[in-house]
Amino acid sequence: MSAQQLITPAPPGYEPVPARVLTDISTLPCDLYIWRGPRPILYASKGGDLRKVIARAQRGMSFLVREIDSDLLRGALAASLPRVLANPKVSPAERSKTAYSIAAKVLMPVFTRENALDHDGLLLTHKVIDSITIHLLEDEEMVWAMVATMQKHVATHAHAINTAVYGIVLARFMQLGPTDTIRDVARGGLLHDIGKNRVPRVVLDKPSSLDGPEWQVMRTHVKSGHEMVIRAQGYPPSYAHIVAEHHERCDGSGYPAGRMATGIPIDAQLVAIVDAFDALTTRRPYRAAVTAFDALHVMRVAMRGQFNDEILRELIRLLGGFNAITTRIDGQELAGCMKAAG
Ligand SMILES: [Fe+2]
Numbered sequence: 001m002s003a004q005q006l007i008t009p010a011p012p013g014y015e016p017v018p019a020r021v022l023t024d025i026s027t028l029p030c031d032l033y034i035w036r037g038p039r040p041i042l043y044a045s046k047g048g049d050l051r052k053v054i055a056r057a058q059r060g061m062s063f064l065v066r067e068i069d070s071d072l073l074r075g076a077l078a079a080s081l082p083r084v085l086a087n088p089k090v091s092p093a094e095r096s097k098t099a100y101s102i103a104a105k106v107l108m109p110v111f112t113r114e115n116a117l118d119h120d121g122l123l124l125t126h127k128v129i130d131s132i133t134i135h136l137l138e139d140e141e142m143v144w145a146m147v148a149t150m151q152k153h154v155a156t157h158a159h160a161i162n163t164a165v166y167g168i169v170l171a172r173f174m175q176l177g178p179t180d181t182i183r184d185v186a187r188g189g190l191l192h193d194i195g196k197n198r199v200p201r202v203v204l205d206k207p208s209s210l211d212g213p214e215w216q217v218m219r220t221h222v223k224s225g226h227e228m229v230i231r232a233q234g235y236p237p238s239y240a241h242i243v244a245e246h247h248e249r250c251d252g253s254g255y256p257a258g259r260m261a262t263g264i265p266i267d268a269q270l271v272a273i274v275d276a277f278d279a280l281t282t283r284r285p286y287r288a289a290v291t292a293f294d295a296l297h298v299m300r301v302a303m304r305g306q307f308n309d310e311i312l313r314e315l316i317r318l319l320g321g322f323n324a325i326t327t328r329i330d331g332q333e334l335a336g337c338m339k340a341a342g
Pocket residue numbers: 192193221246247
């Protein structure tokens with residue numbers, strides 16, 4: 001999906017909701033509208049049977065809800081996510097697409113509204129990513145389906161979801177620790193860049209490389225993010241250090257503290273790797289996306305010493321396995337990854 005496709009038109013006071021994300025909610029949490037004329041028309045009322053509404057909706061149809069009902073809808077969507085992920089009647093690929101769309105719909109405001117990470121917002125965020133974490137730890141097929149589903153566009157919430165999913169998958173592959181450890185990787189991966197909500201848009205969206213002073217502003221996002229998650233929870237969450245340290249680098253070249261490898265927790269080192277990998281493989285306003293192979297090559301060669309070598313090697317092994325599955329489409333990529341791992 002392109003960034004353009006994300007922006008579905010809606011009249012003032014309403015927001016679009018694709019029918020796809022509503023499939024596992026039984027009762028309508030708020031009124032649902034369609035937009036065919038000058039103003040939205042009520043399509044189904046709050047409390048109605050949503051399964052019947054969806055059954056008569058056209059494929060790919062999009063509804064509207066009033067913005068004042070947004071939190072109600074997001075709560076219902078987050079509650080439906082475990083059912084979506086575990087629905088045995090739907091293929092892993094379809095379940096992954098729907099789950100990703102739900103996560104994006106629920107989380108987007110958290111990453112675009114300046115003060116959206118209040119206590120309720122944080123709990124909702126945990127609920128969404130914990131559902132995905134628990135499911136990916138149990139269902140091997142869904143792991144690869146979720147990796148294949150990732151949307152590579154510039155939206156901050158998409159990068160956040162991707163970093164969390166790569167983090168879960170890599171931590172699982174490495175058997176990094178008990179479920180709580182992987183849950184923290186997921187939560188910290190999801191919220192690692194939340195401090196960017198406080199970086200001025202003129203810096204965040206600049207369509208060219210940042211200059212020195214702009215970089216100084218951008219780098220404040222780690223401290224801001226750390227403060228935001230502590231404030232939202234009321235005390236430091238167990239993954240707060242991941243938010244604070246995801247730009248530290250093993251050779252001491254990172255920020256904010258310039259710590260060496262031994263001073264950086266292993267989960268923060270893992271998130272640093274999947275953050276960089278997703279960023280490199282995603283198009284940015286000032287550069288094109290690079291292939292998975294080129295990203296791994298850059299991280300191993302041009303950025304040598306910055307990342308934990310063992311974790312990076314595991315990521316290459318993991319993606320080599322993934323590419324082995326997709327080899328029928330792109331044998332070159334598999335060969336490339338194997339070469340980078342050597
Ligand atoms: Fe960051």
